[in-house]
Amino acid sequence: MTNTNKHIPVMLNQVLENLAPEAGKTYIDCTFGNGGYTRAILEQTNCSCISIDQDPSVKAKADELTKEFGSRFTFIQGKFGDLEKLVSNDKNIDGIVFDIGVSSMQLDEADRGFSFNKTAPLDMRMSKSGISAKDLVNELEETELANIIYKYGEEKKSRFVARAIVEARQEKEIETTTELAEIVANAIYGKAGKTHPATKTFQALRIEVNKELEQLENGLKAATNLLDKDGKLVVVTFHSLEDRIVKNFMKENSETKGSGTSRYLPVAEDKVLDNAFSKISKAIKPSKEEILSNKRARSAKLRVAIKN
Numbered sequence: 001m002t003n004t005n006k007h008i009p010v011m012l013n014q015v016l017e018n019l020a021p022e023a024g025k026t027y028i029d030c031t032f033g034n035g036g037y038t039r040a041i042l043e044q045t046n047c048s049c050i051s052i053d054q055d056p057s058v059k060a061k062a063d064e065l066t067k068e069f070g071s072r073f074t075f076i077q078g079k080f081g082d083l084e085k086l087v088s089n090d091k092n093i094d095g096i097v098f099d100i101g102v103s104s105m106q107l108d109e110a111d112r113g114f115s116f117n118k119t120a121p122l123d124m125r126m127s128k129s130g131i132s133a134k135d136l137v138n139e140l141e142e143t144e145l146a147n148i149i150y151k152y153g154e155e156k157k158s159r160f161v162a163r164a165i166v167e168a169r170q171e172k173e174i175e176t177t178t179e180l181a182e183i184v185a186n187a188i189y190g191k192a193g194k195t196h197p198a199t200k201t202f203q204a205l206r207i208e209v210n211k212e213l214e215q216l217e218n219g220l221k222a223a224t225n226l227l228d229k230d231g232k233l234v235v236v237t238f239h240s241l242e243d244r245i246v247k248n249f250m251k252e253n254s255e256t257k258g259s260g261t262s263r264y265l266p267v268a269e270d271k272v273l274d275n276a277f278s279k280i281s282k283a284i285k286p287s288k289e290e291i292l293s294n295k296r297a298r299s300a301k302l303r304v305a306i307k308n
């Protein structure tokens with residue numbers, strides 16, 4: 001099924017301001033999506049942009065941009081965790097941007113199984129390949145399921161949810177988004193509130209299916225290695241698990257570590273190279289106007305680091 005819904009780029013002005021594209025230079029957009037950032041980068045000046053996405057269904061949009069921008073634009077289908085394999089390191093890269101998470105097209109296209117609002121196969125794979133959410137809920141052991149739902153969904157009742165999933169699948173394989181949402185809602189007995197009781201469980205499964213946090217960690221390291229001196233790393237995140245990874249990564253690899261970092265602490269595993277960044281920003285948030293016009297922006301945070 002094709003999806004015509006548009007993804008509105010989040011914090012686009014701040015992304016452009018911080019990336020500050022210059023003519024003749026090359027940028028990487030690690031999360032092409034609907035091409036919102038890529039288009040804006042290419043329209044800003046006569047620069048080049050290499051754009052990556054793991055979702056094969058963005059290819060049609062990429063083809064449109066190829067027609068429009070010719071050799072200034074290159075699309076690569078792949079995972080940004082493999083960035084150093086996808087982009088050769090003899091290129092001079094002056095800025096890299098990440099817009100983490102799912103796109104509106106992925107969320108709104110019922111068949112992709114990201115949303116509990118529409119009955120669809122329990123899928124959630126951004127790359128349309130590999131292990132699906134259906135595989136996880138029907139095959140993982142109860143404790144493993146509970147741990148994932150707790151860790152990636154920050155769901156306090158994760159053990160009740162995992163128990164209910166295991167009991168339900170003994171009767172019959174869990175196949176659809178709405179079946180799972182109902183099992184979770186019944187397990188939690190939550191008060192009807194603003195958010196659906198299955199929100200946290202769905203977030204957790206999506207993160208596990210797509211290995212989102214590992215991808216982010218690997219993507220940040222690879223991007224830092226690829227950037228030229230004074231190159232900009234610009235990252236937009238949408239929840240605290242992601243933002244914590246970006247914040248710690250930038251801090252651990254920067255010259256201006258905060259006073260919280262003790263010289264007696266062991267060297268962090270995600271350290272790329274000593275003082276990889278000369279400067280890092282605090283979290284930048286969207287304007288009230290943007291949040292009012294695009295609900296998706298409400299939890300966004302943007303962080304910037306400048307390569308040393």
Ligand SMILES: C[S@@+](CC[C@H](N)C(=O)[O-])C[C@H]1O[C@@H](n2cnc3c(N)ncnc32)[C@H](O)[C@@H]1O
Pocket residue numbers: 007008009010030031032033034035036037038052053054055058078079080081099100101102103104126215216
């Ligand atoms: C929030 S959307 C990006 C929207 C884009 N900035 C725009 O303005 O249209 C995120 C995109 O990143 C892709 N994505 C997420 N994780 C990825 C990964 N590890 N590797 C490659 N692409 C990824 C998703 O498939 C999705 O299309």
